[in-house]
Amino acid sequence: xxxxxxxxxxxxxxxxxxxxxxxIYTAIVRKLTSFNVLLILxxxxxxxxxxWDVTISKHFGREDISDLITALxxxxxxISDFIFVVLSCFIIRKNHLETNTPIRxxxxxxxxxxxxxxxxxxxxxxxxxxxxxxxYEYAIPTVNASVTVIIFVYxxxxxxxxxxxxxxxxxx
Amino acid sequence: xxxxxxxxxxxxxxxxxxxSIILAYRTVRQPSKELDKLDNYSAHKLxxxxxxxxxxxxxxxxxxxxxxxxxxxxxxxxxxxSSTSGIRVGGTVIxxxxxxxxxxxxxxxxxx
Numbered sequence: 001x002x003x004x005x006x007x008x009x010x011x012x013x014x015x016x017x018x019x020x021x022x023x024i025y026t027a028i029v030r031k032l033t034s035f036n037v038l039l040i041l042x043x044x045x046x047x048x049x050x051x052w053d054v055t056i057s058k059h060f061g062r063e064d065i066s067d068l069i070t071a072l073x074x075x076x077x078x079i080s081d082f083i084f085v086v087l088s089c090f091i092i093r094k095n096h097l098e099t100n101t102p103i104r105x106x107x108x109x110x111x112x113x114x115x116x117x118x119x120x121x122x123x124x125x126x127x128x129x130x131x132x133x134x135x136y137e138y139a140i141p142t143v144n145a146s147v148t149v150i151i152f153v154y155x156x157x158x159x160x161x162x163x164x165x166x167x168x169x170x171x172x
Numbered sequence: 173x174x175x176x177x178x179x180x181x182x183x184x185x186x187x188x189x190x191x192s193i194i195l196a197y198r199t200v201r202q203p204s205k206e207l208d209k210l211d212n213y214s215a216h217k218l219x220x221x222x223x224x225x226x227x228x229x230x231x232x233x234x235x236x237x238x239x240x241x242x243x244x245x246x247x248x249x250x251x252x253x254s255s256t257s258g259i260r261v262g263g264t265v266i267x268x269x270x271x272x273x274x275x276x277x278x279x280x281x282x283x284x
Contacts, residue, residue: 111189
């Protein structure tokens with residue numbers, strides 16, 4: 001299995017892993033934190049982007065609106081990534097939720113995803129070249145897979161901390 | 173017509189991109205560098221010492237009045253802990269979530 005296939009495989013299971021991790025994390029922590037806010041918004045985003053992908057893909061062969069379809073493909077994903085970041089930050093700030101390193105990494109990852117989408121499109125739109133496309137092809141699954149790994153590891157760490165706290169309590 | 177739609181989309185994407193970068197920076201920016209240097213071991217010891225030396229009436233409130241700087245450092249540590257983390261102080265396990273809950277809200281807000 002090539003690296004690309006592995007990244008793509010992790011990316012495909014992002015939604016299912018996120019749902020599972022959200023349930024486990026919320027069951028352990030039992031309160032609203034930045035992490036479950038991010039996960040809930042991430043689930044909506046993944047769902048929306050899946051339908052965007054399906055909808056735009058249907059029009060790929062149309063010559064009359066090919067420029068618009070290309071723009072909607074790249075910029076649609078980019079705009080949705082940025083909206084995800086703006087909404088997450090807004091909710092985190094409004095509820096005075098604390099942020100830590102994994103939260104920062106997820107937020108920065110989605111900014112990076114949005115920037116890659118917009119820059120790749122602008123390169124095609126302005127310079128009519130596809131040099132960045134090869135970077136794009138690997139960058140998107142890599143970042144998505146990394147976010148999935150962060151979500152998994154952070155939840156696992158929370159579960160382990162929960163067990164060690166319970167053990168400390170029972171030792172008391 | 174299509175060009176206008178595309179330019180609008182690009183403009184929207186760029187504006188949202190800039191807004192998200194600014195908002196993210198303001199939301200997740202690190203605390204001051206001095207407080208950042210506090211490693212987990214020191215923070216753990218700090219909290220242990222702090223609680224052990226708390227006033228005899230067990231009121232943390234009066235202690236916070238005196239040690240604003242210690243409280244800030246503790247918050248840096250606590251915000252990086254999961255709510256289920258516990259620390260052992262003497263023979264007692266203190267859950268950080270409970271510890272946070274017991275802190276006077278006015279004091280917490282002041283350190284934000």
